Amino acid sequence: QVQLVESGGGLVQAGASLRLSCAASGRTFSRYAVGWFRQAPGKEREFVAAITWSGTSTYYADSVKGRFTISRDNAKNTVYLQMNSLKPEDTAVYYCAADLSVAIKTATSYGYWGQGTQVTVSS
Numbered sequence: 001q002v003q004l005v006e007s008g009g010g011l012v013q014a015g016a017s018l019r020l021s022c023a024a025s026g027r028t029f030s031r032y033a034v035g036w037f038r039q040a041p042g043k044e045r046e047f048v049a050a051i052t053w054s055g056t057s058t059y060y061a062d063s064v065k066g067r068f069t070i071s072r073d074n075a076k077n078t079v080y081l082q083m084n085s086l087k088p089e090d091t092a093v094y095y096c097a098a099d100l101s102v103a104i105k106t107a108t109s110y111g112y113w114g115q116g117t118q119v120t121v122s123s
Helices: none
Strands: 003-007 010-013 018-025 033-039 046-051 058-060 068-073 078-083 092-099 117-122
Touching: 003 092, 018 033, 018 092, 018 117, 033 068, 033 078, 046 068, 046 078, 058 068, 078 092
Parallel strands: 010 117
Antiparallel strands: 003 018, 018 078, 033 046, 033 092, 046 058, 068 078, 092 117
16 A cells, blocks of 8 residues: 655746655555656646656656656655746646556556645746
């Protein structure tokens, strides 16, 4: 069983940076792949970034590639999403998700989800 808590969201201007954190409970979190997804009002939840359990492989949506970086510290049971050069279209609720074996970019393959953190980017 894994419980996830996101933090770090907020209101920023375009071009600014934010770092989201996903803190997990559970001794086996280091074995879980973790993904970040986001959902804007009136839109479907979309993949943002993901990282394998070991941290050796990372994946990004084309829309964030080169601006966002996902990383993890398994000693701290935490996954991070560093978001640079934020744009108004990045405005959404950001969720982290985890599971042992996943189709890394597919939300429905993750069994554990956090409650989400709001990111708002003003122009």
